[in-house]
Amino acid sequence: MLSIPFVAGLFAVSSFWLGQVNSLTISKRGTCPATNTAAEALASRIQSHYFNIVTGEYSELWTDANTLEDIHTLMLAAGVTTWDSLAGESYIGRVANTGIPSWSTVLDGSYDDAQWIILSLWKIADYQTSQGKSATNYLNAANTIYDIVSAQWDDTTCNGGVWWSSDKNYKNSITNHLYLYTSAEGFNRNSNQTYLDNAEKTWTWLEASGLRNSQGLWNDGLDMTSCANNGQTTWTYNQGVIASGLGALSKANGNTSLPVQAEITLDAAISLLTQDNILKESCDDVTSGGSSCNADQQIFKGVWAKHLAYYLDAVNSATSEAKYSPFLGSLNSAVTHYGVDADGDCSSTWYAANAGGGTYTAQSDASGLAAFNAASKYGPC
Ligand SMILES: *[C@@H]1O[C@H](CO)[C@@H](O)[C@H](O)[C@H]1NC(C)=O
Numbered sequence: 001m002l003s004i005p006f007v008a009g010l011f012a013v014s015s016f017w018l019g020q021v022n023s024l025t026i027s028k029r030g031t032c033p034a035t036n037t038a039a040e041a042l043a044s045r046i047q048s049h050y051f052n053i054v055t056g057e058y059s060e061l062w063t064d065a066n067t068l069e070d071i072h073t074l075m076l077a078a079g080v081t082t083w084d085s086l087a088g089e090s091y092i093g094r095v096a097n098t099g100i101p102s103w104s105t106v107l108d109g110s111y112d113d114a115q116w117i118i119l120s121l122w123k124i125a126d127y128q129t130s131q132g133k134s135a136t137n138y139l140n141a142a143n144t145i146y147d148i149v150s151a152q153w154d155d156t157t158c159n160g161g162v163w164w165s166s167d168k169n170y171k172n173s174i175t176n177h178l179y180l181y182t183s184a185e186g187f188n189r190n191s192n193q194t195y196l197d198n199a200e201k202t203w204t205w206l207e208a209s210g211l212r213n214s215q216g217l218w219n220d221g222l223d224m225t226s227c228a229n230n231g232q233t234t235w236t237y238n239q240g241v242i243a244s245g246l247g248a249l250s251k252a253n254g255n256t257s258l259p260v261q262a263e264i265t266l267d268a269a270i271s272l273l274t275q276d277n278i279l280k281e282s283c284d285d286v287t288s289g290g291s292s293c294n295a296d297q298q299i300f301k302g303v304w305a306k307h308l309a310y311y312l313d314a315v316n317s318a319t320s321e322a323k324y325s326p327f328l329g330s331l332n333s334a335v336t337h338y339g340v341d342a343d344g345d346c347s348s349t350w351y352a353a354n355a356g357g358g359t360y361t362a363q364s365d366a367s368g369l370a371a372f373n374a375a376s377k378y379g380p381c
């Protein structure tokens, strides 16, 4: 009998604290209007300068997917409908809406590209839903592509992982980082246990794969003879996509060790892949004739920032938000002052003023846009 008031008292205390946590969550601010304005200017430039209304493309499939994703993220964040018709006009949207050509034809055996498209389709679906329109075609397309990727899991060579391509000769970080994220986030969206099982299987494999080095950074891939880490470049985007995947899995299965693992890598990227506290791809060089980053590599830094925001979305932790906010502010400032030029395009280089080495492409613009979006949501305002 004596224990009853004691237990009731405990409940009162714990629900008091739960109430505090909930009110913190509810009062969390939205996105930053000034940063959204900068992002909208960059998105307008991308549309006027790079979007081909005839083909529905900007440049190449996977970076186009990221660009579409970022423009829809921006419309959701800023509460605007400026690019309302874009999804239907885009090549990816047309395929989703018509089924022609087949996704296997479009993907052409590239299983990292496939998953960037899933992420763009989800964001388009979120936007369509926000406008009271049907998202069915986009969600069905995402499911179709997910199944194509899942069929590329192979337990035989190096004990697991999704093949990078239909050549079946490489297992790399990005394809499997993406598969962790599409699986875990897919479960968070659709509650389908197959997705959660795939996410857990993928993290178990990644954790034992040796792909993360002693500095906490993920190298490009495996040596397919020895199955050891091949020591190739620690690209920035890998260090972001692993974090969003671990954050989403933690949200799905409640394992609180996973954000700790994610932050080991995020912190290593901030400490090791930067100059003057600004992300710097190893191939970035602002000096004339300097940068050797190809078009793919020019979008990596923005992908890192976007997936840090996805990580923060998933873990919903005021502590983690406070930890990474200053760095997102640093990126926002760098893109604003060193990235964006007089024409409104964004340089591929952010770490210092461009002295002729930076390049201006659809990919570098999309990279800047992704950084603005992430900073708008989680940086200082
Ligand atoms: C769950 O996802 C798998 C893989 O995409 C699919 O085959 C299965 O039909 C889904 N289950 C349900 C109940 O939707």
Ligand SMILES: *[C@@H]1O[C@H](CO)[C@@H](O)[C@H](O)[C@H]1NC(C)=O
Residues within 6 Å of the ligand: 207, 255, 256, 257, 258, 261
């Ligand atoms: C939680 O994640 C950690 C880090 O990967 C792992 O070592 C541990 O086994 C997981 N716990 C459970 C209960 O799955």
